[in-house]
Amino acid sequence: MPIPPDGALATWGIAGLATAGVIARPFRLPEAVWAVAGAVVLVAFGLLPWTNALTGVRKGLDVYFFLAGMMLIAEVARQEGVFDWLAALAVKHARGSPQRLFTLVYGVGTAVTVLLSNDATAIVLTPAVYAATRAAGATPLPYLFVCAFIANAASFVLPISNPANLVIFGSHMPHLAAWLAQFGLASVISIGVTYLALRITQRRALAQEKIARELPRPRLTHGGRLTIFGIGAIAVVLLCCSALNVQLGLPTFICGAVTSAFVLAFNRQSPLPIIKGVSWGVLPLVAGLFVLVEALDHTGVIAALNGKLHAATANSITAAAWSAGLVVALACNLMNNLPVGLIAGSVAANQMPLQVVGAMVIGVDLGPNLSVTGSLATILWLVVLRREGLEVGAWSFLRLGIFVMPPALVLSIIAMCVSL
Secondary structure, eight states, X not given: OOOOHHHHHHHHHHHHHHHHHXXXXXXXXXXXXXXXXXXXXXXXXXXXXXXXXXXXXXXXXHHHHHHHHHHHHHHHHHHTTHHHHHHHHHHHHHTTOHHHHHHHHHXXXXXXXXXXXXXXXXXXXXXXXXXXXHHTTOOSHHHHHHHHHHHHHTTTSSXXXXXXXXXXXXXXXXXXXXXXXXXXXXXXXXXXXXXHHHXXXXXXXXXXXXXXXXXXXXXOOHHHHHHHHHHHHHHHXXXXXXXXXXXXXXXXXXXXXXXXXXXXXXXXXXXXXXXXHSOTTHHHHHHHHHHHHHHHHHTXXXXXXXXXXXXXXXXXXXXXXXXXXXXXXHHHHHHOHHHHHHHHHHHHXXXXXXXXXXXXXXXXXXXGGGSTTSSHHHHHHHHHHHHTTOOOOHHHHHHHHHHHHHHHHHHHHHHHHHHO
């Protein structure tokens, strides 16, 4: 039975307020508080049946497993000193040059995003970069911005590079060769243009830097070696899962949990410090966002969007692709790219042309480089920064994102259309 119009308006209002709370974090409450509160209010006032809310929560199961596995292994790596060891290695190869260190961080960030996902870049790489820059006597922020922006700019090189890709395509994921044919050139342009934009915006900060040429390299423990092996195993497992079209969440969680168990057993340590160190609040945040999307679907918004996009496609596929890509990119910064990816996936499942679906993928993956709440990876990046006592305001990120994101988005969509 269709929901009454006044109920639809109330649903949209509550979802909007919850999203605004996630973005603005009033009273400095965690993002998860606002997402979960919005979901609870929708169910409590009868605007969303609890069965639908449960369906929304279940849709995120693969993402929960994926994030839990990544956060576990990142916390083990932190406690085993892996990040300090990597920091000394990075400073050695930079040889006293801030520009070389910047480029090195960008290259490593690209590799981590491509092979382990953009969330891994936020969770695993960001602490290592912070440790490296602090140890070298550098100002961390220019290098930390690299972690945030490359996490999104390189997130459509492979299907596994962003969990949102899996959400969009679901069980209709293209073969790896077809994916590379469609997004390979666009990914190269996205990575290159984002690098140039960041170097231009950070050139003055880098020019004023003086960093150490060498750091005492800490000894890597046996637990640290096991952790690095576990991270490598996750990369191999994710590539195999992508080739076989298997969901990534559970294998990632198993790798993270097994690696953590081995390290703890080897060191004869209690698991409590690792469990306490993980930012578990990310999981209810994601669950709340999934429920908010389910509520919007319940009001018929997704069906209406699907109809409008089909009508636009009938008039001009190229115009529809551009409209879809730009609208999705902006919507990610208002709602976060994970729920927008769910909406885009619901629309893409209705036999949309490749250009239109490809533009939505690029919008979901690259569009979030505009604001701090555009993607889950950027929110995770903020969480890591807060643990280190750093705060990046929404306005300071937006001023940088306005310069970095639009040219990369436009040129990537052009490249994708040319590739097809």
